[in-house]
Amino acid sequence: MYGWNCGKPVAAVSLGPELAASAAAASYDLQAYRFQAAPEQLRPPRVVRVGLVQNSIHAPTTAPFVEQRQAIHDRVRQIVDAAGAAGVQVLCLQEAWHMPFAFCTREKQWTEFAESAEAGPSTRLCRELARKHGMVIVNPILERDEAHGDTIWNTAVVVGNNGNVIGKHRKNHIPRVGDFNESTYYMEGNTGHPVFETAFGKIGVNICYGRHHPMNWQGFGLNGAEVVFNPSATVGELSEPMWPVEARNAAIANSYYVGAINRVGTETFPNAFTSGDGKPAHKDFGHFYGSSYFAAPDASRTPSLARNKDGLLVADLDLNLCQQIRDKWGFRMTARYDMYAEQLGRYVRHDFQPQVIKDPSL
């Protein structure tokens, strides 16, 4: 069910008893795996150790905002330090990891958590940790863009292994579904599909709801991504049956690795809100089910992190697998992009006519 990597199930890797003990003591899930590629004659293996962090909030949503943020910073620092000790080279945090996922409330005070992508407190923490561990950190935050009229964006800031900000990507597709009133808070991203060339490989970031959009995944692939992260925040009742399908499909269709991350825990807010589903007003957002996992271009995947616990998932990815699978299956070569460029060009015109062949006998 989890596929085969070089003819075998994806293998578990030990990170040693010390890290396992400290994860158990601090009550977060820690798992590690290895994806292999076939040996090549002209290229050495390109193995990168990659980590995914899923976290809950660590102070009640009624606490002062500065305490709420600090509590999450402290927890994430602890897990990122463990990742550093485990030799992780590229790490991705979850969507808006530094705050409660308050968009269910439609209250605007929560935008106080939005911060500068380049100089805000969460980016500063990530820069410090990136420098300390020589690690690339993908830092998905709520961004306040002061230079453009206080526009709010949902942004992933990519911090290089020298602690510098390499660049950022803004979430392309914004949901209007259930309690995900995100279009109330921020706009469709304007940064395209950038691929960040880091010391450890080319990475892209498909933020949350973008995982439902196959062309969003494809955009990062066309720009050369070898690993695409999907930092998310989604709840069980809405999306859990889709969760094992979409990131894995993206890894297959685009011949790259995917690291899918989901927030964890149940977040309760001070004021009751309705959910547009006829049910009484309530104060919680449902359960963020965690279950972060890696998927590979050969259709193999790791097991998931826990449904109800913070966690760190580590995987060694031999990036050579991407080109090997591309050459084996030929999806890029056979994709007929010209046909689709033409189709989409027609589709977006107001006078688009669908290609429908009606049964003439009806």
Added chain:
Amino acid sequence: MYGWNCGKPVAAVSLGPELAASAAAASYDLQAYRFQAAPEQLRPPRVVRVGLVQNSIHAPTTAPFVEQRQAIHDRVRQIVDAAGAAGVQVLCLQEAWHMPFAFCTREKQWTEFAESAEAGPSTRLCRELARKHGMVIVNPILERDEAHGDTIWNTAVVVGNNGNVIGKHRKNHIPRVGDFNESTYYMEGNTGHPVFETAFGKIGVNICYGRHHPMNWQGFGLNGAEVVFNPSATVGELSEPMWPVEARNAAIANSYYVGAINRVGTETFPNAFTSGDGKPAHKDFGHFYGSSYFAAPDASRTPSLARNKDGLLVADLDLNLCQQIRDKWGFRMTARYDMYAEQLGRYVRHDFQPQVIKDPSL
């Protein structure tokens, strides 16, 4: 794991003891399910009974071709008659159902099986059965296009419920992987992404390898398909871990139903051939693992038909679910097609430059 449809697992439906007994006697798998949609105020439910047929070959590949074809025709007639008795309104057969999947051999004599899409023997059989049962039949064959210099195509002919040919679709994406030497035999289709408006709904056909191409699925969606069939022929070693992922992802991403059909059985050929994998020459193509299933836009799906037996899978699909899910999730509205039209337009140019942001500190 198979998701939830209107809050419950997809329900099994009984087709009655007589059909079950005749399926058991004739040794084919028979299963039936029902997908529901929420009641609406302004539209009645639009329930269509849809069937998928998976079949093995029924004469050895050493038999005279006319006998091979007749043996399959006889078997498929038996199963289609059962589908008719079960009240199936739209039925899809598997890819190149009328012949062994001989493309592993790279021998050209097998193209004798190619036939006229409009007037060949397999289309004639489907027209007869469509008229008899008042049923739409999707008839995927190897097509010989005499009018265009004997071009061979991999084609799905859509036969209306009055026995007329509504039109055809030619496979858009042709594999060059493993023993699937299909590019040796036929070319990329030239029929776009037609949607066939039948008496029972709007259908599209994504033939086999096209399931790996998200934009191919999308093309049928943009043209208005409510059910897209994926008649396939694929073997276990190559693709089995992908099989439950891709069609299901397509149903989710495009807010339509998918009927995924795979050939069944192991086909052995007269002359040994190699597979480009360093192994000795051999005479069989591996195991076609059947496992046909339906997937719905709400991420639910049916169990699969058997891995090693012919089969008929029936499902009642309330087509209202497509629009309901489209309105709930909003994937079409949030898809930003203009951005992708522009991206693909750039990508297909020779001077395309990927959007790469290189870490300036490296």
